[in-house]
Amino acid sequence: MVLDTDIGGDVDDVIALAFCALHPRIDLLCVTTVNGDCERRARLARSLLDLLGCGDVPVGVGASVGLSGRGHDTMPAGLNHGADLIDATKLVPTSASTVLSAALEQAPGPVEVCTIGAVTNVAATLSARPDLLDRVAGLHVMGGCLGPVSFGDGGDPPGDPFSETNLGGDPLATAILWALPLPMRLVPLDVTMPLAFTNDDRATIAGAGPVGRVLGGLMDEYLAVERQAGARPAELAAVRLHDPLTVVGLAVPEVETVQLRHLAAFGSPGKVRTVDAAHGTAGGRVPRRRRSPSAGGACRDPGRLTYSSVRRGASPQSDSSR
Numbered sequence: 001m002v003l004d005t006d007i008g009g010d011v012d013d014v015i016a017l018a019f020c021a022l023h024p025r026i027d028l029l030c031v032t033t034v035n036g037d038c039e040r041r042a043r044l045a046r047s048l049l050d051l052l053g054c055g056d057v058p059v060g061v062g063a064s065v066g067l068s069g070r071g072h073d074t075m076p077a078g079l080n081h082g083a084d085l086i087d088a089t090k091l092v093p094t095s096a097s098t099v100l101s102a103a104l105e106q107a108p109g110p111v112e113v114c115t116i117g118a119v120t121n122v123a124a125t126l127s128a129r130p131d132l133l134d135r136v137a138g139l140h141v142m143g144g145c146l147g148p149v150s151f152g153d154g155g156d157p158p159g160d161p162f163s164e165t166n167l168g169g170d171p172l173a174t175a176i177l178w179a180l181p182l183p184m185r186l187v188p189l190d191v192t193m194p195l196a197f198t199n200d201d202r203a204t205i206a207g208a209g210p211v212g213r214v215l216g217g218l219m220d221e222y223l224a225v226e227r228q229a230g231a232r233p234a235e236l237a238a239v240r241l242h243d244p245l246t247v248v249g250l251a252v253p254e255v256e257t258v259q260l261r262h263l264a265a266f267g268s269p270g271k272v273r274t275v276d277a278a279h280g281t282a283g284g285r286v287p288r289r290r291r292s293p294s295a296g297g298a299c300r301d302p303g304r305l306t307y308s309s310v311r312r313g314a315s316p317q318s319d320s321s322r
């Protein structure tokens with residue numbers, strides 16, 4: 001698989017990267033970065049991969065802005081997380097499209113492409129190189145929101161309960177990705193939001209040797225900034241597992257995949273809203289008009305799109321600790 005990430009913001013990218021690097025059923029071919037200061041993000045990825053024994057996995061520096069030239073929704077919190085690791089890393093910058101193209105060309109078989117940030121790099125590379133499409137086994141996208149977001153504990157996040165940063169950060173790239181003739185597994189925000197590490201989970205990781213100490217330190221750093229920022233009540237600050245759930249689904253069959261009949265992404269100048277076009281959203285806020293792909297929206301064919309869910313009856317905490 002290949003992993004495209006906005007690592008350096010939310011610490012869940014770090015956890016997802018570590019899972020991909022360490023899981024015996026995953027062969028990580030390259031990592032590319034997206035959104036804002038991508039070289040800094042790439043240096044953090046490089047440093048962590050070296051720490052995880054993946055010094056031979058190449059890292060590419062990707063798009064700092066969306067395909068329209070508009071900046072991605074910023075993920076500034078924690079871009080300084082891991083500053084010691086970042087400062088200690090030497091990285092020869094190589095473009096994300098070069099690294100991603102080479103990984104697809106050289107792999108012995110079709111490759112799973114996983115995005116856990118804005119989808120700019122993957123959309124740009126695959127639309128520019130249609131000859132690479134048959135090298136892609138499938139797309140795995142952390143993004144979108146099919147229903148109102150819930151923390152799963154009675155608390156609701158502030159703002160639009162349907163908004164989601166990864167797809168909304170680059171509506172044009174989202175529309176291009178949606179139009180590609182590839183299977184896609186979507187891992188939407190409303191599925192991932194209830195999943196968080198418990199204090200015990202984090203303590204277990206932090207106690208797992210030198211790598212665990214680094215991961216534990218990054219999680220502590222992230223939580224300290226979250227609580228200090230006061231963007232939400234302190235008790236709701238948590239290491240939520242949006243990105244890890246996306247990559248876990250590649251390796252762990254216990255993460256169910258549920259078939260959707262349709263899904264559409266509707267773009268507007270800064271926003272993308274994902275809806276189940278056949279059934280509407282849980283909140284009933286289905287846009288009245290379907291946009292054409294060129295206008296920033298696209299609808300995928302039935303039967304090709306799936307999204308991840310967690311098993312009914314399993315508590316978020318027990319799922320997250322597996």
Ligand SMILES: [Ca+2]
Nearest residue numbers: 006013116117
């Ligand atoms: Ca991310």
